[in-house]
Amino acid sequence: MSSHLFYIEDLQELFSDVQTQRIFADQKIFPDCLPRFTASEILQKYRRQQHEPAFDLLGFVKENFILPPADEFVAEVEEGNPVIHIQNLWDKLSRRTEAGFSSLIQLPQKFVVPGGRFREFFYWDSYFTMLGLQVSRRIDLIENMVENFAYLITEFGFIPNGNRSYFLSRSQPPFFSLMLDLLAEENGRDCYLKYLPQLKAEYAFWMNGSERLSPAEPAYEHSVRLPEGELLNRFWDRENTPRPEGYYEDLEIFNHSTAEKADLYRNIRAACASGWDFSGRWFADGQDISTIKTTDLIPVDLNSLLWHLESTLAKCAALAGKDEEQEYYHKKANQRASAIRKYLWNEEKGGYFDFDFKRGIASEAWSIAMAFPLFFGLASETEAEKVIGHLQTVFLKEGGLLTTPNTTGQQWDAPNGWAPLQWIGYKAALNYGALELAGNIAGNWIATVERVFKTTGKMMEKYNVVDSSLAAGGGEYPNQNGFGWTNGVYLKMKMNE
Secondary structure (H helix, E strand, O other): OHHHEOOHHHHOHHHHHHHHOOOOOOOOOHHHOEEOOOHHHHHHHHHHHOOOOOOOHHHHHHHHEEOOOOOOOOOOOOOOOHHHHHHHHHHHOEEOOOOOOEOEOOOOOOEEOOEOOEOOOEHHHHHHHHHHHHHOOOHHHHHHHHHHHHHHHHHHOOOOOEOEHHHOOOOOOOOHHHHHHHHHHHHOOHHHHHOHHHHHHHHHHHHOOHHHOOOOOOEEOOEEEOOOOOEEEOOOOOOOOOOHHHHHHHHHHHHHOOOOOOOHHHHHHHHHHHOOOOOHHHEOOOOOHHHEOHHHEEOHHHHHHHHHHHHHHHHHHHHOOOHHHHHHHHHHHHHHHHHHHHHHEEOOOOEEOOEEOOOOEEOOOOOHHHHHHHHOOOOOHHHHHHHHHHHHHHHEEOOEEOOOOOOOOOOOOOOEEOHHHHHHHHHHHHHOOOHHHHHHHHHHHHHHHHHHHHHHOOOEOOEEOOOOOOOOOOOOOOOOEOOHHHHHHHHHHHHHO
Protein backbone atom coordinates (compact mmCIF):
# COMPACT_ATOMS: atom_id res chain seq x y z
CA MET A 1 0.00 0.00 0.00
CA SER A 2 2.86 2.41 0.70
CA SER A 3 3.62 2.39 -3.06
CA HIS A 4 0.63 4.73 -3.44
CA LEU A 5 2.40 7.37 -1.37
CA PHE A 6 3.11 10.80 -2.76
CA TYR A 7 5.90 12.79 -1.12
CA ILE A 8 5.29 16.51 -1.50
CA GLU A 9 9.02 17.23 -0.96
CA ASP A 10 9.66 15.54 -4.35
CA LEU A 11 8.25 18.69 -5.97
CA GLN A 12 11.44 20.50 -4.89
CA GLU A 13 11.36 24.20 -5.84
CA LEU A 14 7.67 24.06 -6.83
CA PHE A 15 6.81 22.99 -3.29
CA SER A 16 9.03 25.70 -1.82
CA ASP A 17 7.56 28.38 -4.12
CA VAL A 18 3.94 27.48 -3.33
CA GLN A 19 4.59 27.52 0.42
CA THR A 20 6.79 30.62 0.60
CA GLN A 21 4.48 32.63 -1.67
CA ARG A 22 1.63 31.58 0.63
CA ILE A 23 -0.90 31.05 -2.13
CA PHE A 24 -2.94 29.15 0.50
CA ALA A 25 -3.66 30.69 3.90
CA ASP A 26 -3.06 27.29 5.53
CA GLN A 27 0.32 25.60 4.87
CA LYS A 28 -1.32 22.19 5.25
CA ILE A 29 -3.48 22.55 2.13
CA PHE A 30 -0.78 21.98 -0.48
CA PRO A 31 0.73 18.85 1.13
CA ASP A 32 -2.81 17.42 1.30
CA CYS A 33 -3.58 18.01 -2.41
CA LEU A 34 -4.08 15.01 -4.71
CA PRO A 35 -1.59 15.12 -7.61
CA ARG A 36 -3.04 14.50 -11.07
CA PHE A 37 0.39 13.38 -12.37
CA THR A 38 3.67 12.11 -10.93
CA ALA A 39 5.93 14.53 -9.06
CA SER A 40 8.56 14.43 -11.82
CA GLU A 41 5.99 15.20 -14.55
CA ILE A 42 4.57 18.12 -12.57
CA LEU A 43 8.04 19.44 -11.76
CA GLN A 44 9.17 19.27 -15.42
CA LYS A 45 6.03 21.15 -16.46
CA TYR A 46 6.68 23.78 -13.78
CA ARG A 47 10.27 24.31 -14.90
CA ARG A 48 9.06 24.80 -18.48
CA GLN A 49 6.17 27.12 -17.71
CA GLN A 50 7.16 29.20 -14.67
CA HIS A 51 9.04 31.88 -16.66
CA GLU A 52 6.22 32.48 -19.14
CA PRO A 53 4.89 36.08 -18.88
CA ALA A 54 1.32 35.12 -17.96
CA PHE A 55 2.28 32.28 -15.58
CA ASP A 56 -0.11 31.98 -12.62
CA LEU A 57 1.13 29.78 -9.76
CA LEU A 58 -2.29 29.16 -8.22
CA GLY A 59 -3.71 28.31 -11.64
CA PHE A 60 -0.83 25.89 -12.23
CA VAL A 61 -1.49 24.18 -8.90
CA LYS A 62 -5.20 23.80 -9.70
CA GLU A 63 -4.38 22.31 -13.12
CA ASN A 64 -2.02 19.73 -11.65
CA PHE A 65 -3.62 18.94 -8.28
CA ILE A 66 -7.04 18.34 -6.78
CA LEU A 67 -7.43 20.60 -3.75
CA PRO A 68 -8.66 18.96 -0.52
CA PRO A 69 -12.30 19.58 0.38
CA ALA A 70 -12.93 22.29 2.97
CA ASP A 71 -14.36 19.48 5.15
CA GLU A 72 -16.62 21.83 7.08
CA PHE A 73 -19.48 19.39 7.58
CA VAL A 74 -22.74 20.77 8.90
CA ALA A 75 -24.14 18.48 11.54
CA GLU A 76 -27.72 18.73 12.70
CA VAL A 77 -27.91 20.14 16.21
CA GLU A 78 -30.76 18.21 17.73
CA GLU A 79 -32.55 20.05 20.54
CA GLY A 80 -29.23 21.58 21.52
CA ASN A 81 -28.21 18.20 22.94
CA PRO A 82 -24.43 17.67 22.62
CA VAL A 83 -24.68 13.93 23.39
CA ILE A 84 -27.03 13.28 20.45
CA HIS A 85 -24.95 15.66 18.33
CA ILE A 86 -21.79 13.61 18.99
CA GLN A 87 -23.55 10.29 18.33
CA ASN A 88 -24.48 11.70 14.91
CA LEU A 89 -20.97 12.99 14.32
CA TRP A 90 -19.12 9.67 14.54
CA ASP A 91 -20.12 8.56 11.04
CA LYS A 92 -19.46 12.05 9.64
CA LEU A 93 -15.94 11.93 11.09
CA SER A 94 -15.31 8.39 9.83
CA ARG A 95 -13.18 7.92 6.73
CA ARG A 96 -11.81 5.21 4.49
CA THR A 97 -8.68 5.75 2.45
CA GLU A 98 -9.34 5.52 -1.26
CA ALA A 99 -6.70 3.68 -3.27
CA GLY A 100 -4.87 6.39 -5.14
CA PHE A 101 -1.71 8.41 -5.37
CA SER A 102 -1.59 10.94 -2.51
CA SER A 103 0.14 11.90 0.74
CA LEU A 104 -2.52 9.90 2.60
CA ILE A 105 -1.22 6.55 3.89
CA GLN A 106 -3.65 3.82 2.84
CA LEU A 107 -5.29 1.95 5.73
CA PRO A 108 -7.19 -1.34 5.67
CA GLN A 109 -10.08 -0.20 7.91
CA LYS A 110 -12.25 2.81 8.67
CA PHE A 111 -10.85 5.45 11.02
CA VAL A 112 -12.08 8.59 12.76
CA VAL A 113 -10.52 11.97 11.97
CA PRO A 114 -10.51 14.88 14.43
CA GLY A 115 -12.40 17.24 12.08
CA GLY A 116 -11.87 20.61 10.42
CA ARG A 117 -8.52 20.87 8.60
CA PHE A 118 -7.49 17.47 9.95
CA ARG A 119 -8.54 15.00 7.24
CA GLU A 120 -6.37 12.16 8.55
CA PHE A 121 -6.13 10.38 11.89
CA PHE A 122 -3.68 11.55 14.56
CA TYR A 123 -2.09 8.97 16.83
CA TRP A 124 -2.68 10.27 20.34
CA ASP A 125 -5.96 12.01 19.45
CA SER A 126 -7.36 8.61 18.54
CA TYR A 127 -7.17 7.19 22.08
CA PHE A 128 -9.30 10.00 23.50
CA THR A 129 -11.70 9.74 20.57
CA MET A 130 -12.03 6.02 21.40
CA LEU A 131 -13.18 6.86 24.94
CA GLY A 132 -16.28 8.39 23.39
CA LEU A 133 -16.70 5.63 20.84
CA GLN A 134 -16.83 3.22 23.78
CA VAL A 135 -19.59 5.25 25.46
CA SER A 136 -21.47 5.40 22.13
CA ARG A 137 -21.05 1.60 21.79
CA ARG A 138 -19.19 2.05 18.50
CA ILE A 139 -16.87 -0.84 19.32
CA ASP A 140 -16.67 -1.55 15.58
CA LEU A 141 -14.76 1.71 15.08
CA ILE A 142 -12.46 1.03 18.05
CA GLU A 143 -11.62 -2.39 16.56
CA ASN A 144 -11.04 -0.83 13.13
CA MET A 145 -8.71 1.83 14.50
CA VAL A 146 -6.66 -0.62 16.56
CA GLU A 147 -6.37 -2.80 13.46
CA ASN A 148 -5.13 0.22 11.48
CA PHE A 149 -2.51 1.07 14.09
CA ALA A 150 -1.32 -2.53 14.16
CA TYR A 151 -1.10 -2.44 10.34
CA LEU A 152 1.04 0.73 10.48
CA ILE A 153 3.43 -0.80 13.01
CA THR A 154 3.77 -3.88 10.81
CA GLU A 155 4.27 -1.75 7.68
CA PHE A 156 6.56 1.00 9.03
CA GLY A 157 7.83 -0.26 12.42
CA PHE A 158 5.95 2.45 14.33
CA ILE A 159 2.75 4.52 14.37
CA PRO A 160 3.37 7.82 12.58
CA ASN A 161 2.10 11.15 13.92
CA GLY A 162 -0.80 10.75 11.44
CA ASN A 163 -1.49 8.80 8.25
CA ARG A 164 0.34 11.16 5.88
CA SER A 165 3.64 10.63 4.05
CA TYR A 166 4.97 13.86 5.60
CA PHE A 167 4.46 12.39 9.09
CA LEU A 168 6.64 9.32 8.50
CA SER A 169 9.67 10.76 10.31
CA ARG A 170 8.06 10.84 13.76
CA SER A 171 5.49 9.25 16.06
CA GLN A 172 3.37 10.82 18.82
CA PRO A 173 2.80 9.96 22.51
CA PRO A 174 2.54 6.13 22.51
CA PHE A 175 -1.06 5.33 23.46
CA PHE A 176 -1.35 2.00 21.61
CA SER A 177 -1.05 -0.02 24.84
CA LEU A 178 -3.88 2.06 26.38
CA MET A 179 -6.00 1.46 23.28
CA LEU A 180 -5.58 -2.27 23.92
CA ASP A 181 -6.71 -1.78 27.54
CA LEU A 182 -9.87 -0.16 26.17
CA LEU A 183 -10.41 -2.93 23.64
CA ALA A 184 -9.79 -5.60 26.30
CA GLU A 185 -12.58 -4.07 28.43
CA GLU A 186 -14.95 -4.87 25.56
CA ASN A 187 -13.53 -7.99 23.94
CA GLY A 188 -11.50 -9.67 26.67
CA ARG A 189 -7.77 -10.19 27.13
CA ASP A 190 -7.15 -12.07 23.88
CA CYS A 191 -6.45 -8.79 22.11
CA TYR A 192 -3.23 -8.39 24.16
CA LEU A 193 -1.84 -11.58 22.66
CA LYS A 194 -3.20 -10.81 19.20
CA TYR A 195 -1.29 -7.52 19.10
CA LEU A 196 1.77 -8.58 21.10
CA PRO A 197 4.07 -8.49 18.03
CA GLN A 198 3.05 -4.88 17.38
CA LEU A 199 3.50 -3.87 21.03
CA LYS A 200 7.03 -5.28 20.93
CA ALA A 201 7.78 -3.53 17.64
CA GLU A 202 6.55 -0.19 18.97
CA TYR A 203 8.72 -0.62 22.06
CA ALA A 204 11.72 -1.43 19.86
CA PHE A 205 11.08 1.78 17.89
CA TRP A 206 11.14 3.94 21.03
CA MET A 207 14.22 2.15 22.45
CA ASN A 208 16.13 1.96 19.16
CA GLY A 209 19.87 2.47 19.69
CA SER A 210 19.63 2.44 23.50
CA GLU A 211 22.11 -0.45 23.68
CA ARG A 212 24.81 1.67 22.04
CA LEU A 213 24.59 4.58 24.49
CA SER A 214 27.56 5.50 26.67
CA PRO A 215 28.77 8.48 28.73
CA ALA A 216 30.43 9.71 25.52
CA GLU A 217 27.24 9.29 23.46
CA PRO A 218 24.38 9.64 25.95
CA ALA A 219 21.54 10.08 23.43
CA TYR A 220 20.42 8.44 20.20
CA GLU A 221 17.04 9.08 18.58
CA HIS A 222 14.43 8.66 21.36
CA SER A 223 16.74 7.05 23.93
CA VAL A 224 18.78 8.87 26.58
CA ARG A 225 21.28 7.39 29.00
CA LEU A 226 21.48 9.26 32.30
CA PRO A 227 24.65 9.67 34.42
CA GLU A 228 24.24 6.46 36.39
CA GLY A 229 23.23 4.34 33.40
CA GLU A 230 19.44 4.73 33.67
CA LEU A 231 17.49 4.85 30.41
CA LEU A 232 14.72 7.34 29.76
CA ASN A 233 13.25 8.75 26.54
CA ARG A 234 12.64 11.96 24.64
CA PHE A 235 10.61 13.12 21.66
CA TRP A 236 12.46 13.00 18.35
CA ASP A 237 12.05 13.38 14.60
CA ARG A 238 14.37 11.79 12.05
CA GLU A 239 14.34 14.93 9.89
CA ASN A 240 15.97 18.29 10.54
CA THR A 241 14.20 20.30 7.82
CA PRO A 242 11.15 22.61 7.77
CA ARG A 243 7.87 20.70 8.15
CA PRO A 244 5.97 20.48 4.82
CA GLU A 245 2.72 21.32 6.67
CA GLY A 246 4.33 24.29 8.45
CA TYR A 247 6.98 25.26 5.93
CA TYR A 248 6.62 29.04 5.86
CA GLU A 249 6.27 29.29 9.66
CA ASP A 250 9.38 27.15 10.21
CA LEU A 251 11.46 29.26 7.80
CA GLU A 252 10.27 32.41 9.60
CA ILE A 253 11.32 31.01 12.99
CA PHE A 254 14.71 30.01 11.56
CA ASN A 255 15.29 33.41 9.94
CA HIS A 256 14.40 35.34 13.10
CA SER A 257 16.22 33.08 15.55
CA THR A 258 19.30 34.38 17.31
CA ALA A 259 19.68 31.11 19.26
CA GLU A 260 21.63 28.02 18.15
CA LYS A 261 20.04 26.94 14.83
CA ALA A 262 21.77 23.63 14.05
CA ASP A 263 18.86 21.47 15.29
CA LEU A 264 16.11 24.08 15.20
CA TYR A 265 13.91 22.27 12.69
CA ARG A 266 14.30 18.93 14.47
CA ASN A 267 13.30 20.56 17.75
CA ILE A 268 10.20 22.06 16.13
CA ARG A 269 9.30 18.66 14.68
CA ALA A 270 9.97 16.90 18.01
CA ALA A 271 7.49 19.27 19.66
CA CYS A 272 4.95 18.11 17.05
CA ALA A 273 5.80 14.53 18.03
CA SER A 274 4.91 15.45 21.62
CA GLY A 275 1.42 16.54 20.53
CA TRP A 276 2.01 19.86 22.31
CA ASP A 277 2.75 21.98 19.26
CA PHE A 278 3.53 24.46 20.53
CA SER A 279 4.12 25.32 24.18
CA GLY A 280 6.63 27.35 26.17
CA ARG A 281 7.29 24.01 27.88
CA TRP A 282 9.77 23.30 25.06
CA PHE A 283 11.43 26.75 24.92
CA ALA A 284 14.74 27.51 26.65
CA ASP A 285 13.44 30.93 27.72
CA GLY A 286 9.84 29.74 28.25
CA GLN A 287 8.49 32.39 25.83
CA ASP A 288 10.10 32.43 22.40
CA ILE A 289 9.76 29.52 19.97
CA SER A 290 13.14 30.35 18.41
CA THR A 291 14.73 29.04 21.66
CA ILE A 292 13.00 25.65 21.28
CA LYS A 293 15.02 22.69 22.63
CA THR A 294 12.55 19.79 22.76
CA THR A 295 15.21 17.12 22.19
CA ASP A 296 17.19 18.27 25.28
CA LEU A 297 14.25 17.41 27.53
CA ILE A 298 13.16 14.13 29.08
CA PRO A 299 9.38 14.55 29.30
CA VAL A 300 7.22 13.34 32.19
CA ASP A 301 4.28 12.29 30.00
CA LEU A 302 6.31 10.30 27.46
CA ASN A 303 8.15 8.31 30.12
CA SER A 304 4.95 7.57 32.03
CA LEU A 305 3.44 6.23 28.80
CA LEU A 306 6.51 4.07 28.11
CA TRP A 307 6.26 2.70 31.65
CA HIS A 308 2.72 1.63 30.75
CA LEU A 309 3.96 0.03 27.53
CA GLU A 310 6.62 -1.94 29.46
CA SER A 311 4.04 -2.98 32.07
CA THR A 312 1.64 -4.06 29.30
CA LEU A 313 4.40 -6.14 27.68
CA ALA A 314 5.02 -7.80 31.06
CA LYS A 315 1.28 -8.52 31.35
CA CYS A 316 1.21 -9.98 27.81
CA ALA A 317 4.18 -12.22 28.58
CA ALA A 318 2.37 -13.48 31.70
CA LEU A 319 -0.75 -14.24 29.63
CA ALA A 320 1.43 -16.13 27.13
CA GLY A 321 3.08 -18.06 29.97
CA LYS A 322 6.53 -16.66 29.14
CA ASP A 323 8.02 -16.20 32.60
CA GLU A 324 11.45 -15.02 31.50
CA GLU A 325 10.00 -12.41 29.18
CA GLN A 326 7.59 -11.25 31.86
CA GLU A 327 10.50 -10.77 34.25
CA TYR A 328 12.45 -8.83 31.61
CA TYR A 329 9.70 -6.27 30.96
CA HIS A 330 8.74 -6.09 34.62
CA LYS A 331 12.33 -5.18 35.42
CA LYS A 332 12.36 -2.54 32.64
CA ALA A 333 9.16 -0.99 34.01
CA ASN A 334 10.55 -0.93 37.57
CA GLN A 335 13.81 0.65 36.40
CA ARG A 336 11.89 3.32 34.52
CA ALA A 337 9.63 4.03 37.51
CA SER A 338 12.63 4.62 39.77
CA ALA A 339 14.36 6.78 37.10
CA ILE A 340 11.17 8.87 36.73
CA ARG A 341 11.17 9.44 40.49
CA LYS A 342 14.89 10.22 40.56
CA TYR A 343 15.10 12.64 37.62
CA LEU A 344 11.58 13.97 37.05
CA TRP A 345 10.35 14.45 40.63
CA ASN A 346 11.30 17.90 41.92
CA GLU A 347 11.18 17.83 45.71
CA GLU A 348 11.68 21.56 46.03
CA LYS A 349 8.65 22.40 43.87
CA GLY A 350 6.67 19.35 44.89
CA GLY A 351 5.89 18.23 41.34
CA TYR A 352 7.03 16.28 38.30
CA PHE A 353 9.01 18.36 35.81
CA ASP A 354 10.77 17.56 32.54
CA PHE A 355 14.52 17.06 32.94
CA ASP A 356 17.08 18.87 30.77
CA PHE A 357 19.66 16.10 30.40
CA LYS A 358 22.10 18.32 28.50
CA ARG A 359 22.34 20.70 31.45
CA GLY A 360 21.61 18.12 34.14
CA ILE A 361 18.82 20.19 35.71
CA ALA A 362 15.03 20.16 36.02
CA SER A 363 13.05 22.30 33.58
CA GLU A 364 11.47 25.43 35.04
CA ALA A 365 8.29 24.92 33.01
CA TRP A 366 5.14 24.08 34.98
CA SER A 367 2.79 21.87 32.97
CA ILE A 368 -0.14 19.53 33.44
CA ALA A 369 2.20 16.73 32.26
CA MET A 370 2.93 16.36 36.00
CA ALA A 371 -0.45 14.57 36.27
CA PHE A 372 0.68 11.64 34.09
CA PRO A 373 2.49 9.69 36.85
CA LEU A 374 -0.74 9.93 38.89
CA PHE A 375 -2.84 8.86 35.89
CA PHE A 376 -0.76 5.66 35.80
CA GLY A 377 -0.58 5.22 39.60
CA LEU A 378 3.20 5.75 39.56
CA ALA A 379 3.32 8.47 42.23
CA SER A 380 3.71 7.81 45.95
CA GLU A 381 0.91 9.10 48.20
CA THR A 382 3.13 11.98 49.36
CA GLU A 383 4.04 12.99 45.81
CA ALA A 384 0.43 12.67 44.66
CA GLU A 385 -0.80 14.90 47.48
CA LYS A 386 1.56 17.67 46.37
CA VAL A 387 0.67 17.33 42.68
CA ILE A 388 -3.04 17.32 43.54
CA GLY A 389 -2.46 20.58 45.45
CA HIS A 390 -0.96 22.09 42.27
CA LEU A 391 -3.80 20.79 40.10
CA GLN A 392 -6.17 22.59 42.47
CA THR A 393 -4.30 25.89 42.87
CA VAL A 394 -2.21 26.33 39.69
CA PHE A 395 -4.08 24.50 36.93
CA LEU A 396 -7.82 24.37 37.72
CA LYS A 397 -9.73 27.35 36.34
CA GLU A 398 -13.39 28.18 35.88
CA GLY A 399 -13.47 26.33 32.54
CA GLY A 400 -11.28 23.31 33.35
CA LEU A 401 -7.57 22.54 33.60
CA LEU A 402 -4.91 24.75 32.03
CA THR A 403 -2.18 22.98 30.07
CA THR A 404 0.44 25.37 31.43
CA PRO A 405 0.06 28.55 33.51
CA ASN A 406 2.43 30.30 31.08
CA THR A 407 1.04 32.86 28.57
CA THR A 408 3.07 32.80 25.35
CA GLY A 409 0.53 33.13 22.53
CA GLN A 410 1.14 29.44 21.75
CA GLN A 411 -1.96 27.24 21.65
CA TRP A 412 -0.76 24.73 24.26
CA ASP A 413 -0.29 27.45 26.91
CA ALA A 414 -2.62 29.61 29.00
CA PRO A 415 -5.45 30.45 28.67
CA ASN A 416 -6.23 27.26 26.72
CA GLY A 417 -7.39 23.88 27.96
CA TRP A 418 -7.50 20.69 25.88
CA ALA A 419 -9.73 17.63 26.20
CA PRO A 420 -7.02 14.93 26.53
CA LEU A 421 -5.37 16.66 29.47
CA GLN A 422 -8.71 17.17 31.23
CA TRP A 423 -9.07 13.39 31.16
CA ILE A 424 -5.53 12.80 32.40
CA GLY A 425 -5.99 15.29 35.28
CA TYR A 426 -9.43 13.96 36.15
CA LYS A 427 -8.26 10.33 36.35
CA ALA A 428 -5.10 11.40 38.21
CA ALA A 429 -7.28 12.97 40.93
CA LEU A 430 -9.64 9.96 41.05
CA ASN A 431 -6.76 7.47 41.37
CA TYR A 432 -5.56 9.13 44.57
CA GLY A 433 -8.96 9.70 46.16
CA ALA A 434 -9.22 13.44 45.42
CA LEU A 435 -12.90 13.02 44.55
CA GLU A 436 -13.90 16.66 45.03
CA LEU A 437 -11.11 17.85 42.73
CA ALA A 438 -12.02 15.21 40.11
CA GLY A 439 -15.65 16.34 40.27
CA ASN A 440 -14.62 19.98 39.84
CA ILE A 441 -12.36 19.21 36.86
CA ALA A 442 -15.15 17.27 35.12
CA GLY A 443 -17.86 19.76 36.10
CA ASN A 444 -15.93 22.82 34.94
CA TRP A 445 -14.94 21.18 31.66
CA ILE A 446 -18.40 19.81 30.86
CA ALA A 447 -19.93 23.25 31.57
CA THR A 448 -17.42 24.93 29.22
CA VAL A 449 -18.05 22.50 26.37
CA GLU A 450 -21.82 22.82 26.83
CA ARG A 451 -21.72 26.62 27.00
CA VAL A 452 -19.75 26.89 23.76
CA PHE A 453 -21.94 24.24 22.11
CA LYS A 454 -25.07 26.17 23.08
CA THR A 455 -23.83 29.35 21.40
CA THR A 456 -22.09 27.82 18.35
CA GLY A 457 -23.56 24.33 17.83
CA LYS A 458 -19.98 23.06 17.63
CA MET A 459 -17.56 20.88 19.58
CA MET A 460 -14.21 22.67 19.43
CA GLU A 461 -10.59 21.50 19.33
CA LYS A 462 -9.61 23.59 22.37
CA TYR A 463 -11.21 26.01 24.82
CA ASN A 464 -10.32 29.13 26.77
CA VAL A 465 -10.60 27.81 30.35
CA VAL A 466 -9.71 31.10 32.06
CA ASP A 467 -12.55 33.11 30.51
CA SER A 468 -15.07 30.87 28.83
CA SER A 469 -16.82 33.85 27.25
CA LEU A 470 -13.76 34.16 24.97
CA ALA A 471 -12.78 31.81 22.16
CA ALA A 472 -9.54 29.85 22.40
CA GLY A 473 -6.77 31.15 20.15
CA GLY A 474 -3.03 31.01 19.55
CA GLY A 475 -1.06 28.73 17.28
CA GLU A 476 -0.60 28.36 13.53
CA TYR A 477 -4.26 27.94 12.50
CA PRO A 478 -7.78 28.89 13.73
CA ASN A 479 -9.61 26.77 16.33
CA GLN A 480 -11.09 23.72 14.58
CA ASN A 481 -14.57 22.24 14.81
CA GLY A 482 -15.42 18.54 14.99
CA PHE A 483 -13.83 17.49 17.24
CA GLY A 484 -12.67 13.93 17.90
CA TRP A 485 -11.03 14.09 21.30
CA THR A 486 -13.40 16.72 22.70
CA ASN A 487 -16.32 14.46 21.74
CA GLY A 488 -14.64 11.48 23.36
CA VAL A 489 -13.68 13.08 26.68
CA TYR A 490 -16.96 14.96 26.98
CA LEU A 491 -19.00 11.74 26.57
CA LYS A 492 -16.79 9.76 28.96
CA MET A 493 -16.96 12.46 31.67
CA LYS A 494 -20.68 12.97 31.13
CA MET A 495 -21.24 9.23 31.63
CA ASN A 496 -19.26 9.34 34.89
CA GLU A 497 -21.14 12.37 36.31
